[in-house]
Amino acid sequence: MKKISVRLWVQMLLLIGITLGLLWFSQIVMLERYYLYSQVRNIKQEGLALAKVYEDGGSVDLLEKGAEELNLKYNAGVEAYSISGERVFGYSLMPMMMGRAVYKQEVFSETAKGGIVVRQTKHNRLNSNILLVGIPIGEPESIKGVLIISSPLAAIKETKIIIKEQLVIITFILVLISSILAYYFSKAFTKPMLKINEAAARMAEGNLSVKVDVESQDELGMLAGTIRNLSEQLQKIEKLRRDLVANVSHEFRTPLSLIKGYAETIRDVTGDVKEKRDRQLDIILEETDRLRSMVDDTLNMSQMQTDTFKLNIGAFDISAAIGSIAGKFSYMTEKKGIDMEMQGTDKVITVMGDEPQIEQVLYNFVNNAYNHTPSGGWIRIKVAEDKNNVKVEISDNGEGISEEELPYIWDRFYKVSKGSKGTGLGLSIAKEILKAHDSNYGAESMQNEETKFWFTLEKV
Template sequence: MFWKSVVFKLWLTIIMLVAFVLLILTVLLLEFFENFYVEDAEMNLLNQAESVQSLVESHENEDVSIDTVNQLMDPSTRVTIFFDEHQYWQNDTYEEYLEIEPTWFITQTDISRVFSHGEHIKEISTLPEAKEDIIIVGVPTHDERGAIYVYQSLNVVEETTEQTTNIILLAASIAIVLTTIFAFFLSTRITAPLIKMRKAASELARGEFHTKVPVLTYDEIGELANSFNLMRRQLNYHITALNQEKSQLSSILKSMADGVITVNRKLDVLIINPPAEQFLEQLVYENSLQKDELPYELKGYFTQVLANEEEHSTEIVVQGRSYVLVMTPLYDDSVVVGVVAIIRDMTDERQLDKLRKDFLANVSHELRTPISMMQGYSEAIVDDVAETKEEKQELAQIIYDESLRMGRLVNELLDLARMEAGHIQLNIEEVNFQHFIERVARKFINVSTEQNIEFDTHISIKDQFVNIDPDRIEQVLTNLIDNAFRHTDVGGLVKVNVTEQNDSVVVEVQDNGSGISEEDLPFVFERFYKSDKARTRNQSKKGTGLGLSIAKHIVEAHNGNIYAKSKYNEGTSFTFTLPKS
């Protein structure tokens, strides 16, 4: 507001200073002029009294001298001549209140000193009846028998003083007006650059660092403007550098595969990246906490690091995934101000370690069974346990079947190793996909009849031709359909659906069999992985555990995708997509 501005304060200061000076000057001048006019009036009256004295004493004829005095005196001035205490003369005046009884001069102590002591007097007195102030000058005659009193009203002096006062007040008013104009001019000259700097500072506070304050003068305000512009440039440089560093830090944190959480001593989250947010969401969901609430488990670890001021690491399992937390104190100089936690998802590493450990066990297990059977039946033949030719032929057939099974296992292991090494070769052909699906499905008609399982195919595609390796895709499809039959009970249903989605063909193999448990579902495409951990499944339904892993590599080699959906004891659905070209 205006009365809070610098212009108003500066103007008010100057006006008050000038008004105070003018007030003192006016009082002193009025006092001076008042004394001056009173003294001047007294001196004038004294001169008139002495002139009257000279006229009266220089003429022997009293009438002539009185007539001369009457003509010379101003009508506003009255003179009373005492020839002695009983004989007097007064001139005429138009001021009625100046008519004073002669006895009044004799009865007044201060005024009667002219008679009693022969002194000259100059007095200001008040008339007894008119209550008016008058100036009286009295001189004795040379023979000291009489006295001459000349007096006039003090109003004459007061009028002169009033006129002088009006002139002084007028001059003071003009001075105040001129001072106001000067003060506003000076204030605006001073505050105009300050106002511009204030606007520039406001824009600076909003982040506008390109506003420049013009330098209009070379005084202190001009130096202030130069300093402001220098500060603006420095702030712009440092803020830009800070933003770049912040952007780089943010980009680094977002691109990190590991999660990062930084908290202060109050355990408020300061910095967090997306992997850490996902970890917290899983931990909050598992512990049924509020969305923005830090889990108690993490609070305990952070508090321990703050208290001990040393690094601490631990491993947490959340939603079936394994995470390693490495927490380090955050220092500001030598004071611990918070904690930095690195969160690393070790699920894949743990799973790979487990797979490496299980690989030999799985291979050994898969090979041990046929080798043991071949060894046992071979010993039976060598020891002549089988007496008849038919029994020997039956044992030889079992040995032959197990050798074939061993061959399949070894071939699948070799194929899988080549695929994982990236050495898979595809023979791409343009295939009528509907005829291709129908040909593969016909191979399972007898299986469907023997196991009393309903088998159905549904094909809904407009473009019949797809570029694929038919042998490899037949291997994938055969494996999925065979798995569906092996895990579906009598009276169940196996269905193959073929649809289109954008520029891809979608193949779904669905059954209502035993299904896959939720904890096994993420690992069905791993090699040697079997949901039957005890391996007690019916030998007629036993597989090598490599089929789905090989199928995944074949589909991905076609730039496709394969995934599974299942509910335990309700059924399973395997779906893979293949680009048309």
Template sequence: DPLGLDMKYVTVRVDRGGCILGIVRFALPLSRVQPEIRSIYRIVLFGAVAAVIIALIVAYFVSRSITLPIRQMQETAQQIAKGDFGKRVRIKSRDELGELAKSFNTMADELQHQMENLRRMDRMRTDFVANVSHELKTPLTLIRGYIETLEDRAMDDKKAATKFISIIKEHADRLANIVNDLLSLSELELSDDSVHKTEFDLKEIIDEISLGFGHALADKKQMLTVSSQGGDLTIRADHDKIEQVFVNLIDNAVKYTKESGCIELSLVELDREVCVTVQDNGIGIPREHRERIFERFYRVDKARSRDLGGTGLGLSIAKHIVLAHNGKISIESEFNKGTKISVILPKE
């Protein structure tokens, strides 16, 4: 520009009838718009910087929202791997990570449940081996002692010898009972074909078993009653094993009911099942022992149970037989008042 100023020019040609009439030129000094331009540049620059900063912050939090739950799951998995099965991932979002955390916690719950079962089974196995050893060792020790006594001097005394031989036979029978019960349990636990079903009247079985306890009841002056409700008490089950269940239950009721006590057996026809209850007014079972009463060799009063001649396997065998028939067995008891055991068996 002749004036030495920075100018912004706009030129427009004026035409008419194909002839150029002239040119119109507009000029504007840039000094009037440069402050606005510089202001725009600053706004754009600051906006770009702010956008970058905001983008970085957003990227950080987005990244953190993704990596933090993953890191939490990784740390929780490591703690579970070290044996802390109570740890869980605390993520409450409803997105895919929330679903993943929920699945992870479900897996951890199942793993904890399985580990608790394994520990319980390991404790039961340890207790079982210890109990079997003790149950077999006690009569064997007594048998050996009586045999040694017979060898030393008692053979010359026929009366003493007869007494010792009778005691030896009693303990030998106890050993045989323990072994037979263990074989029955093993068969029930390991074999899928241990149940051979036939159709029979459950009331008739109960009546026959009750008659078999006549002498035991008379010795303790006890009274046993059998009642039934329903017209059809026929079931399809393994006759011998069902008989074994109620022999064990009635035998326990007789043993743990005091003299002149009462034992009541009740049969009730349900829709597609038959419920049998064995109720006594005996010594009962303390609350803390009820959950374990069906475990093998578990006794509430160990010394008393052995004195009464039990193997500690009767209730466990009964439970396994009932479960093998898809039935249910439960116990209700109050210490010093009595016990009620209910068995529900399907008709088919």
């Protein structure tokens, strides 16, 4: 594993290296060149002026003044030679800069040919480089003499040494500081990451209620927030799953124990008593049917909650759908003495939706109304349309639902009366289907007067 601290440190060192390299280059390499360049340029310039003074026959005083200036500025020695090689003028505060050394001879003879000559030579006794600039006196065709200016280049070497020393110290300090900073930065940076990593690892092990106390406002804080959110969501899902399993097994137990009980009774006791036996077999069949519809509902429910649950939306006549569901209940309602009334379904009303699924919703609502309406009561199915939507209402005048219970009836396995026959899934299935349709839906209840379930669909 490449540690962040090491990477940070390496990156910092790289930055420092580049910075110092640039500094080194500009200070050490370029400084020398630039110094030499400007030295040559300036000496040439002043030398030319001095040669002019000489050529124009200026006084020795004037020459000396110019030479003195050159000397002050560049530590330079100034000598003038006649074309025959005789020294006619010399100025230097440093005697060793004078004299006719071999290299000077060379400069002299070359300058005497007519051009400006620049040479650099090592001076043995001074132990430094000497810059020699030869300037011809007079027009190129008629050279009268030669001006030789010699200036030591010692200063730059010393400066370079000082700069080098300073750079070494600065390098050392910067490396030290960057190491310390890299250590602390990476510490501050990796600490929350380690915390988040640990939390995620614990979640992977199944411990979903993790705490991630990273509160910073940056990306890491964001990541911590996401992990916290993930933990909450997973806990919710886990709770749902556990509830579901508990509920399902609880709901299945009742019909199963009835089936088992009656089967045993028939085997041991009533097997030969046709009348009793048939009644008990009827109960067994009824309970088997119930079990099967519970299994169907549960499967339906879990299928609806997967991402693969897709509605098959199309245009259909809601009046016809209502008619078909009402037809299924007509025998039962008649037998129980319930008056079933329909309003607004006498004409074709085309809506958008998944027809079998909407019929399932209608079935669940009407089935509930039927179950909760006593003999002599009524059920009313009403369709009303406005410009864009169709509203379907299923009302009854049964015992209704109290204000406190109303918000919970859509929950899975919720039943107001625990002893009731149903599973408590009908409304939650209806809810899932209506939500998938982007429909509005709701329930209102004035107990024993009118209990109304409604939903809307998009009109074609």
